[in-house]
Amino acid sequence: MMMSETDNNNNRNIVLFPFMAQGHFNPFLALAHKLSQTRNNYFTLTLVTTQLNLPHLKLSLPPNSSIQLIGLSFPGDGYESDLPSGVENTDSLPYHFMADFLQACISLKPQFRKLISDLCSHPDNRKKPFLIISDMFFGWTYEVAREFGVFNAGFCGGGGFGFACFYSLWMNLPHRLSKGAAFSDEICLPDFPEAGKIQVTQMSEFLRVADGSDKFSVVLRELLQLWTKVDAFLFNTIEQIEQSNGLAYFRRIIGKDVIFSIGPVFSPATRSEKATIGITVEKCTQWLDSKPKRSVLYVSFGSMNTISTSQMMELGMALEASGKSFIWVVRPPIEFDINGEFRAEEWLPKGFEERMRESKRGLVVHQWAPQVTILGHEAVCGFLSHCGWNSVLESLSYGVPIIGWPLSADQFYNAKLLEEKLGVCVEIGRGKSSCVGHKEMVEKIDLVMNIESEKGGEIRRKVSEVREMIRNGVRDENGFKGSSVIAMEKLLNTAMIFSEQKRTKLI
Numbered sequence: 397m398m399m400s401e402t403d404n405n406n407n408r409n410i411v412l413f414p415f416m417a418q419g420h421f422n423p424f425l426a427l428a429h430k431l432s433q434t435r436n437n438y439f440t441l442t443l444v445t446t447q448l449n450l451p452h453l454k455l456s457l458p459p460n461s462s463i464q465l466i467g468l469s470f471p472g473d474g475y476e477s478d479l480p481s482g483v484e485n486t487d488s489l490p491y492h493f494m495a496d497f498l499q500a501c502i503s504l505k506p507q508f509r510k511l512i513s514d515l516c517s518h519p520d521n522r523k524k525p526f527l528i529i530s531d532m533f534f535g536w537t538y539e540v541a542r543e544f545g546v547f548n549a550g551f552c553g554g555g556g557f558g559f560a561c562f563y564s565l566w567m568n569l570p571h572r573l574s575k576g577a578a579f580s581d582e583i584c585l586p587d588f589p590e591a592g593k594i595q596v597t598q599m600s601e602f603l604r605v606a607d608g609s610d611k612f613s614v615v616l617r618e619l620l621q622l623w624t625k626v627d628a629f630l631f632n633t634i635e636q637i638e639q640s641n642g643l644a645y646f647r648r649i650i651g652k653d654v655i656f657s658i659g660p661v662f663s664p665a666t667r668s669e670k671a672t673i674g675i676t677v678e679k680c681t682q683w684l685d686s687k688p689k690r691s692v693l694y695v696s697f698g699s700m701n702t703i704s705t706s707q708m709m710e711l712g713m714a715l716e717a718s719g720k721s722f723i724w725v726v727r728p729p730i731e732f733d734i735n736g737e738f739r740a741e742e743w744l745p746k747g748f749e750e751r752m753r754e755s756k757r758g759l760v761v762h763q764w765a766p767q768v769t770i771l772g773h774e775a776v777c778g779f780l781s782h783c784g785w786n787s788v789l790e791s792l793s794y795g796v797p798i799i800g801w802p803l804s805a806d807q808f809y810n811a812k813l814l815e816e817k818l819g820v821c822v823e824i825g826r827g828k829s830s831c832v833g834h835k836e837m838v839e840k841i842d843l844v845m846n847i848e849s850e851k852g853g854e855i856r857r858k859v860s861e862v863r864e865m866i867r868n869g870v871r872d873e874n875g876f877k878g879s880s881v882i883a884m885e886k887l888l889n890t891a892m893i894f895s896e897q898k899r900t901k902l903i
Contacts, residue, residue, distance in 0.1 A: 423553030472503030535622025545898030556642025674764030
């Protein structure tokens, strides 16, 4: 059954509900944008968040966007929280509050239920939802969806392999043979042996001390278990690069026919506030235009990550010693407020910014740069990245090799996939407590950026192959439909059929 614009009796609204964190907002916004361009804009789109996040999301929407935003009160009525007042996303949340934040999110359930109830009873079919796409941490929405006969899909903005490792580690805690047992420095995942060995340095500090009874373990495992309850589960990835890796794992534990790879979904930032911080697209492009092809290294650890003061100093020394042109997006080191003022005189080699500016070899950008524009420019040769999945997809989509410095969560396993399985990455550091000297950094930078060398040429050849896989996955032209296009159509048709059958029964 294929949907048609003439099916005016069918419910037409897709409700999206992301977790309140920048790394979750971005893929949900990109997914909403992609859906808005599907089937001649047939759908109504409603994105749900909390009140204090509404202004931020409004700035992130494309001009003249038709996406409707709805805000809920956080936390829910009757929930007593120890969270800092006024904190409704993880951007400025100390990590030791994360378990409390996840628990507080569950208190949104009554408000979300009322919202869905109101939409389902709305006289305008454009308001009635036939599909709820909820965040990977909001699996509890399945109960609301089931109550009102709406198809519910979970959405992970990350990749299959990275989150297969993440899921298996937290659900099994294999580094703890039993409560109180000796800690293992190298382990295998009992239900995901294809992943190979996992090192202790590839685990977050919270995971290393988790024993299943601590607050974070309890709430996170409770939420991860709900993945098996939804009607479908979406990953922001491409079938061709993940089929035998993470997607196979989730098809074993969740279900063969409910896993959809619908990526990549990403889009450049559009917030007007970007004009007041960082660098404009025009200035960045002008600087890149002055550089030879494949000569520039782009360095960024994402919007929510940074490295230590000592490692920032070493990286500055390495970039200068490498002789390579570079763009480096800097934020204060981990010992300081990541959103605070950047004090170059304290955290970078003495006179570093001035020397790079005068030589025009390096562009040091504070807070923000147009990442997609940079990665898509022919002058860029490599990307030193924290291996967040959004950044990974953007880099691979433009055929840019990665120098990996994973810092937390699934980033460790994304780097493992990129280096060990795909051969498009070389790891330079690992974790926020890394201790890598600048000479070693220079060696890794040269290894990836020297395209004439055997290793550099091999990495570039493999990243070109992955880029073609991605392009083919999203192709929809001349009668050819890529795997991600087919998966998205199958998801929407399945949801519409489900909704129509439920609606018919109610009638």
